[in-house]
Amino acid sequence: MAPLRIDLSLPLRAFDLELELEVGPETVALVGPSGAGKTSVLRSVAGLARPARGTIACGEDLWFDSARRIDRRPEQRSVGFVFQEYALFPHLSVEHNVTFGGGRAEGLLRRLRIEHLARAKPTELSGGERQRVALARALAREPRVLLLDEPMAALDPHTRGSVRAELHDLLRELALPTLLVTHDFEDAAALADRVGVVADGRLRQLGAPVDLLGSPADPLVARLAGANVLSGVAAPAGGGLTAVALDDGPTIYSADAARGRTEVVVYPWDVSLAREAPDDSALNHIRDEIASVTPLGNRARVRLRTLTAEVTTTSAERLKLSPGETIVASFKATQARLLARG
16 A cells, blocks of 8 residues: 655644655544644645645655645545545435545445445434444545544544444554544544644654653643643652652652653553552652542543542542542652653
8 A cells, every 4th residue: 555645834824834744554643732733734635725845645646746836636636535524415315425526335335334324314314424424435436545634523422432443443444544633632542553743833743652651752742642741840869769849739759860840741540549648659649629520431530739630430439529629649650750841
């Protein structure tokens, strides 16, 4: 499968988007805050936006080259595009949505398990069904590259998990160069082989999801991956530990080495909660007030003034957690990663 190669500069309202990326037979997710330039990358690849300079190619097929004044029209690029909110035609049936523009529906409806919906209109479908119709339409012209813009955004929380698993399996089966954009790191980690964090028009870090979680390049990457990021001043504490006097809290300890201004990265699922500080191997205990408790399936996200913890619903119910109460958040020194400031 020919790779998608991107090297572009595109002026946006607040900055210039600068991106160099190669996507093989894999899924690469671009994650970042709103306005970071993620969707502009997709639009450039599809021919819906024109970069100021650079090249876009699929294998030897050159779709854009500013130096050689090559700029293929969207219909001349072998691209399947799944738009945010899916952009289905409400007056057309599922089958006619898929075949619109000359695509072929044979086998696709059956492959995506929507054959029985061929005569239905989009307004009669669930969110997951609409997503499958949009994917079928994108694949109907047998594209060499697949683009997905926030493919999970239109789904309700009850169907998101199952649809995400279905999409993951389909993308692996297709083995097309696939570029996906999302603001949700959890979606990116579940769907993509590699994740790139984009902010202010720049690719801040690119790697496997586990690499971004374990070794974030900077605080922004850590926050997008769901981490607590606490600021403080670090100093050696002996015994292979570093003490960090937090700006808005007590002193905590890390197994990482650092000195001076630093950021402490702690993931919510590494934080345990108790009414009193436990007598265990965790060195870090922060007594804090509960701001909110939010159920998330079989877990609960507990936001304190200092940081956020994620515990099982069983633990939350046993502790009878409620806003305004005081709780002790604990985590190990090995779970407190340090990012020294440049």
